[in-house]
Amino acid sequence: MSEITVRQAIQKGLMEALDSDPNVFIMGEDIGAYGGAYAITSGFLEKYGPERIKDTPISEAAFIGAGIGSAAAGLKPVVELMSISFSLVGFDQIVNMAANIRYMSGGQVNVPMVIRAPTGAGMQLGATHSQSFETWLCEVPGLKVVAPSNPSDALGLIRSSIKDPNPVIYAESAGLYGLKGEVNDKYYEVEIGKADIKIVGEDITLVSYGHGMPMLAKVSEELKSRGVSSEVIDLRSLSPMDYKTVNESVQKTGRALLLDTARKTGGVMAELAASVQESSGDYLDGPLLRVGSEDVPWPYNRKLEQHAMSSVPKILKQIEIGYSL
Amino acid sequence: MEKKEYLDLYRKMYLIRRFEESCGENYSKGFIRGFLHLYIGEEAIAVGSITPLREDDFIVTHYRDHGHAIARGLETGPLMAELFGKKTGVSGGKGGSMHLFDAGKNFMGGHAIVGAQIPLAAGFALASQYQNKDSITVVYFGDGATNQGTFHETMNLASVWKLPILFFLENNFYGMGTSVERIRNNGKSFGNLAENYSIPSTIVDGMDVLAVKEVTEESIKKVRSGSGPAFIEATTFRFQGHSMADPAKYRAEKELEEWKKKDPLINFNNYLIKEGIAADIDIEKISKSVDDELEEAVKFATESPEPDLNDINNDIYA
Structure with a gap:
């Protein structure tokens, strides 16, 4: 067992995926040179290069949509949103594309994609940055939604989310990134759908x-x-x-x-x-x-x-x- | 170009025209429901631009998608079955007219939120680039989509990342009932929008299948070379309303009359005869084979079973 933070657990899971699967890449706003708004991808650009750690323009609809298309073409994108409140700008892509495309194509098109986003209030960020839209996304068939509360689940769930052949919303409680906890050193996953x-x-x-x-x-x-x-x-x-x-x-x-x-x-x-x-x-x-x-x-x-x-x-x-x- | 290739272009255009007419008839009979948007008048664009694509290229289009599907070689039987809502339809009867798919042919939909397909298409292009493949993506959209943020965001993204994508604007001068003049204040051409994002643009007569084919071939070459995206605007006109529910009262009869003089099918037919490329007998043969094919397609759609009720829960998750 090791004691790590939620942040370190997410980082560990992401790095494992990048190391083991060349089709995994990460994109989002300021995830590369800046290292991520919450420093999740700090140091990733140096390690994995700009092809796999892609800084995007501030265009949520465009890069969420591009993530969906790339997933449908066989890649494994992990898209980071700076806040789950920003999902609103790309909501059409998440709902009408990521969630619906498999069904409306009669099962022909899969979207194996993870959208990571900080969620929740408590940091005095005001009305636009403190919301918890994982609740809205739970209403949409075709999406899976997970929300870890501790380092062990954060690691187990990022592993299973990246492996999942469906679009998964990975909601990170912004107030918990620094929370420490025990994590098993032996590989494990947390099954999505299991309390x-x-x-x-x-x-x-x-x-x-x-x-x-x-x-x-x-x-x-x-x-x-x-x-x-x-x-x-x-x-x-x-x-x-x-x-x-x-x-x-x-x-x-x-x-x-x-x-x-x-x-x-x-x-x-x-x-x-x-x-x-x-x-x-x-x-x-x-x-x-x-x-x-x-x-x-x-x-x-x-x-x-x-x-x-x-x-x-x-x-x-x-x-x-x-x-x- | 060989005679066979000319006739192939003609046959595809004629097939689309007759397919759409058949859709209209079957909509009136109640076999097709929901929203139905016909491609009549615009056939030269899909045929001229999709014919030069390779099998590993991706196509992403909008809700007026029958023409692109047929040009890509999707069979008319399963296409008609989809419109009839049948299990044998290209999307299993779950998509309908606006959501046609054939992943095996890299035909990635039929999308019905205006402009939403443009970011998606960039993703297919991104995948090609990421995997060092020289396949490209063509994305179709109408003049109405050019005021969506997704259009601008994606052109910028594609330009910055040099994505192998061809933006294909089908300008039929009306976004549903709103004319281009009412949504743009600097004339009718859209190429400057692309140029603003450093994307080379071309404008072409979308009623001329050979012209469309030629400019598309040039753009495909450019995009496939890895130099980044390209943009084509093809001017055209839909001869019917926006959908079956639309009598198109917002357009002057005269405007339609003028455009009908440029009917891509009739003009190409005349061209083939005049240039001595084809004889009347060739055209008649094509008409006969298309009519037979569509008769079969409607028969297939009619006789196919509906989806099972327990199919409702299938295809939600992989």
């Missing part, structure tokens, strides 16, 4: 992904001090989503709190809540609980931003109201 039970417990199921997971770890600690045993699940993959693991857990515990760090309305937990209600409604000992960020454009001011975000106190309060725990 991870981080803590086994009996009294309540807590579910989130990405930067919701550090919050749930704290919530679980606090509940433990109150004598409440919680089962903590990291979805890891938002599309496809592992409904089975969550439902089995809820059927065991009879209680659940689902945490979105994105805005509450239309978040992935709304979808998961519907599934839990349908499949495990009879097992619930009280209301199915959901916490998400406020339905506001993200404010710049730190106090306002923190107030808008999901938080440990908000989660605990919901659990107290819902289950008197």
Whole structure:
């Protein structure tokens, strides 16, 4: 085992792919000479050269589309977006091309491509740079969406995402790049579509992904001090989503709190809540609980931003109201 | 050029014309639904520009795509079956008129968001360049697409990266019902847009199949040599409305009359006879063989099964 950061885990996975498959290349804005807005590809240009580490003009629609075409022609592009908010500029390419092209060609055209993008609020970047559009992309059949919360999953998921023959959105919680954690030195992958039970417990199921997971770890600690045993699940993959693991857990515990760090309305937990209600409604000992960020454009001011975000106190309060725990 | 090659050009153009007429008939009968955009009047462009391509070159086009598909050699039976929504269609009945594909022939669609196919096409060109292959990509789009950001972004990207791509503008002077004059304030030619990105441009009479073929051959040579992209504007006119739903009331009857004098099929027919390249009997033979082929195509489409209902979940993920 080695202790590395999420950033180092992503770097490791990318370098492995570049080393082992000549068809893998990376493109995006300022990923080469600059080294990447979040320094993920720092030093890559020197090591792999400009053919494989391609700096692009600031033209998201053009280079996302070019990534899709190159994937359809047999390459393995990893496209970096500086922020998942910038996906909006290339949304037509992601949805109408990457996701739809296989279906509308009757299965003739595949798009083995990864789009990496930082996501999430908490760094005072204001309304345009703090959004979490992995939630929107989960609605689109043809795409897969993953969102690691720790170095081990970050490495396992970047490996499986690059290997996957479909377009995969790899959403990186921008606040977690520096998070350290243990990573197995032996090669492994994390299966896309498989949630991870981080803590086994009996009294309540807590579910989130990405930067919701550090919050749930704290919530679980606090509940433990109150004598409440919680089962903590990291979805890891938002599309496809592992409904089975969550439902089995809820059927065991009879209680659940689902945490979105994105805005509450239309978040992935709304979808998961519907599934839990349908499949495990009879097992619930009280209301199915959901916490998400406020339905506001993200404010710049730190106090306002923190107030808008999901938080440990908000989660605990919901659990107290819902289950008197 | 041999006589056979001339006749081949003529046959492809005639096949497209008759295919489109047949589509119109079958749309009226209710066998074809959805949006149907006919290529009648524009046949010389697809035939003149696709004929000189190699098998390993890529073609990416827009939603008025039947002509390009036929020029590329996609069979009319599976094409008609696609329009009929049948399982045997080129896209398994899941694409429809606007989304024709044949990956085996590097015919990479039929795309129905205006201008969206242009970045995609750059990706095929990028793959050729990355793999050191000398295949090229041709991307077709209309005058309406020239005001999309994707058009400008991709021309810049292709120019900076010297991608082996041929930008092919089919200027039929109307983006749906909006005339070119109303969306451009500096005349009718678009070549300067390409020149702004240091891409060499040519303008050609899109009603003249031989002229289209000649300029395309020159551009293909240039692009294949690795010098970067090229741009061709072919002027043309669609003889029908934008789609079957469009009676084209925004165009003056006289304008259509003038363009019909330049009918690419009739004029090429006359040219072949006048130059002594072909005799009436050659033309008649082609007419007969095309009519027979289309009869077969419609029969194939009619008799083919619809997709199975459980096909609905297939082809989403690889």
